[in-house]
Amino acid sequence: MMVPQCLHLAVFFVAVGVMATIPPQLNIEVLHKLGIDASGSSPGNLRPLSSYIRHVFQQIQERQDVLRIPGDRDPRVQFYSSTSENSNGIIEFDLTRAPVIGNVTKMEVAFTGHTHRFLTLDINSPHKPTTVVSTVQTPQGPVADVTQLVVDEISQSTITLQISIRTAENKNRIRHLRPVLAVFLDLNVSAFHERHERFVVEDWGSAISQDTAETNNHCRLVPWTVSFVDIGLNKFVLEPESYLANNCEGNCPIAPIDSYFNSTNHVVFQVMTNTSFFCCTPIEYKSQSLMFLQNGTVPVIRTITEMSVTRCACR
Known part of the structure; x- marks a missing residue:
């Protein structure tokens, strides 16, 4: 046989x-x-994934066909936790942990700690102090689109990205906010909010x-x-x-x-x-x-x- x-x-x-x-x-x-x-270490000591990161993952999985930009690039999202979070309002993200390679289509800062649902944060960059971005409340917590605010720094291969945050009441109550920087690379992020059908x-x-x-x-x-x-x-x-x-x-x-x-x-x-x-x-x-x-x-x-x-x- x-x-x-x-x-x-x-x-x-x-x-x-x-x-x-x-x-x-x-x-x-x-x-x-x-x-x-x-060769990297296992995620045994990693903090539990925030609802924001899980939300982004779900969105990409459900919309992967429309989110992919034509070409040879490798679409991905990279998440950076802050390396410092102090009362002076300056937050730093060390980009050497995972180099940013590709076309940056969106950058978001999400605050994944315990925040009051009415808390609004204003964000600016040391390089653009007059440009202020406000957070938007989402089911995953306060999130700000900082693409136009810091994309120039990313394009210049900045090793450490800095942003300054403050509350709307001008009180720097920023401890325990656990900010996360999300860098979207070669993704059609405009399709995130479009209606879609699940795969069948x-x-x-x-x-x-x-x-x-x-x-x-x-x-x-x-x-x-x-x-x-x-x-x-x-x-x-x-x-x-x-x-x-x-x-x-x-x-x-x-x-x-x-x-x-x-x-x-x-x-x-x-x-x-x-x-x-x-x-x-x-x-x-x-x-x-x-x-x-x-x-x-x-x-x-x-x-x-x-x-x-x-x-x-x-x-």
Whole structure:
């Protein structure tokens, strides 16, 4: 009997999870492929992620297709905690922890500590003392768009970014506000507030239904969840704990001419001439956003391509 050569990576991970421990070297290679620096420290000492950071992550995950700017750039968001927070109103962010590389499309300062819901803060820069930006109350706390205020400093490769804050009552009550600077790189941030539809896996527009395919064990898309805990990457990936990766399972007929199977003419003739065979395999994918630590200290959100299968075919 001919043994298929197209064993999916998903099946490999399932087999490894059941039969053996995943080799450490494989984890390192996977991290490298995802753009994660495995040499950084684990997030064991990291403060719990604020609702603001989680909100940004959710927005990017839900709108990733419209947020991506065409081009070769790597869209991401980098978060910097303040390195100083004192009563003189000056807050500093050390950008050497994770260099800003790319086109800055938005910069926000969010105050993630315990703040009064009516607290309004005014922000300016030592380089633009006459330009003042006020915070806006959001469900995640006070947030200010400081793009125009400090983007010039970022473009000049400033190592330390400084802002000055004060309350509307001119009282510098800024302790325990836990400010976070979010730098959006190569993202179409104007789409953040647009209405969107959640991702749904559509059928293949064929007379063969999903139920029929499952009953007859035809090639089909099946749900499959990857847990970063189970594969040992939770020490590096902050969010999410798991995601829906999906898989292609089932048999391919000897001559899957029906459009349901998405077979190419080329592979059909290969099978007819006994030079190949059909295999149920992924042909379309969806991206997935991940949050991880860069240099062991800076939370970074990246959207990784080809992480979730959305369509299968007999090829």
